[in-house]
Amino acid sequence: MRFDAAVLRGYDAEFGVEEVLLHSGPAADEVLVEIAGCGMCRTDLAVRRSAGRSPLPAVLGHEGAGVVVATGGPDTGLGDGDHVVLSFDSCGRCRNCLDAAPAYCDTFTQLNLFGGRAEHAARFTDAAGGALAPRWFGQSAFARYAVVPARNAVRVDPALPLELLGPLGCGFLTGAGAVLNSFGAGPGDTLVVLGAGAVGLAAVMAATAAGVLSVAVDRHPERLALAERFGATPLPAAAPDLPGRVRRLTDGGAGYALDTTASARLINDALRALRPTGHLGLVARLGTALPLEPGALDRGRRISHICEGDAVPGLLIPRLTGLWRAGLFPFDELIRTYPLAAVNEAERDCEAGRVVKPVLIPEGKSR
Ligand SMILES: [Zn+2]
Ligand SMILES: [Zn+2]
Known part of the structure; x- marks a missing residue:
């Protein structure tokens, strides 16, 4: 054929x-x-x-x-x-x-x-x-x-x-799966998303659907406007003291952070914005070695790579279409x-x- x-x-x-x-x-x-x-x-x-x-x-x-x-x-x-x-x-x-x-x-x-x-x-x-x-x-x-x-x-x-x-x-599954599967985040949890592209915005939508308070960081104002529309508090990437701002918005530190940018600066900022035992997930492939600042992983903080939102596609895709039908995704x-x-x-x-x-x-x- x-x-x-x-x-x-x-x-x-x-x-x-x-x-x-x-x-x-x-x-x-x-x-x-x-x-x-x-x-x-x-x-x-x-x-x-x-x-x-x-x-x-x-x-x-x-x-x-x-x-x-x-x-x-x-x-x-x-x-x-x-x-x-x-x-x-x-x-x-x-x-x-x-x-x-x-x-x-x-x-x-x-x-x-x-x-x-x-x-x-x-x-x-x-x-x-x-x-x-x-x-x-x-x-x-x-x-x-x-x-x-x-x-x-x-x-x-x-x-x-x-x-x-x-x-x-793939893309929407990755962002939503990170929140729902990898983090298992739920009502009352807090999340900071670095990079409001397709993956980051799917994470924001899933967070809002799950009752998770989210903060979205990006350098494009129009992407931040989208993130805000889907329920996140927008934060420009160039804002001074990004970690401090996230900690103030999340009552002392985010429980979860999702990086879609592979930027070493933003990854270190995200770690500083986490509360003790917080979890940073990376979805973008790093282009270079990642320098970690002293103390970045202290007090139970952890960092992991997340592939395809830890999804079993046959389980997560129907969940996402169900959320879409309910107006939540x-x-x-x-x-x-x-x-x-x-x-x-x-x-x-x-x-x-x-x-x-x-x-x-x-x-x-x-x-
Ligand atoms: Zn893909
Ligand atoms: Zn296999």
Whole structure:
């Protein structure tokens, strides 16, 4: 089957929308999904800085949502016409997968970031038969169709706005999951969020939904305005004595801090803003060593990396759609849609901070 996809052929190249070929259908544990929309996540764009570790040419995109149009068999638990949100890939067999922590799967980086499941690589090529990288994050959803492991496809109610749901599989899942799963925050708890992008704003929304008092730090006034609309107290990143201000706003120190910026200064500020036993979660990949100031972790404070919001996607995504229905998780307000052909414009808008969450919508019919 032939269909259009956005292909990245060089780390510094623009995306090119071109015809690709799928030479065989889904395997026994897979489904073929017609993509209704796919969010653009920072990790897609980080491929450009992967120093060759994420193979190209590749079809990126890992926040897809769509309709199942074929299944590899009854064991997938899915049927034609099912609406699904696609999330990250995991093996299902390693110790952490068995322990309901698939984001820490032993093969997470291989399956999602650095090449995918090689056994199925040859079935996906460009129109001239040239190799494409095995699927990205188990999806490669910047395309009209994606073949995905059924394990990563979460069935959702067809009444939901399917084309907007894809970011619930990664970006929004990460922010909300950090608050609800990693921190287990609840009424009366306090949280400071560093960076009010898609992940940070999802964390703010989840905090508000859970009765958690939140403070949001960002350098863009319009992002702070969004954070305030979703229930956070806004605080400009350049404000003097950031830790002191957060401590005053949180009755002596925040119980939780979530950093989405990877800024060493903000991370140290966040640690100083924590109360004793407070927990700082990092979601962004650090580009350099992180100097910690003396005493930063004293009195039970801790710091950990959080991947994919500690989520089991099949459990968290339905929680988030339930909160959306109740008016408590208005993630759709962060989304701007673009036709798939405008993928480069979406990337530029994302990098310039003009859009919080671009979602690419495939157009036209397959041939
Ligand atoms: Zn695993
Ligand atoms: Zn992502």
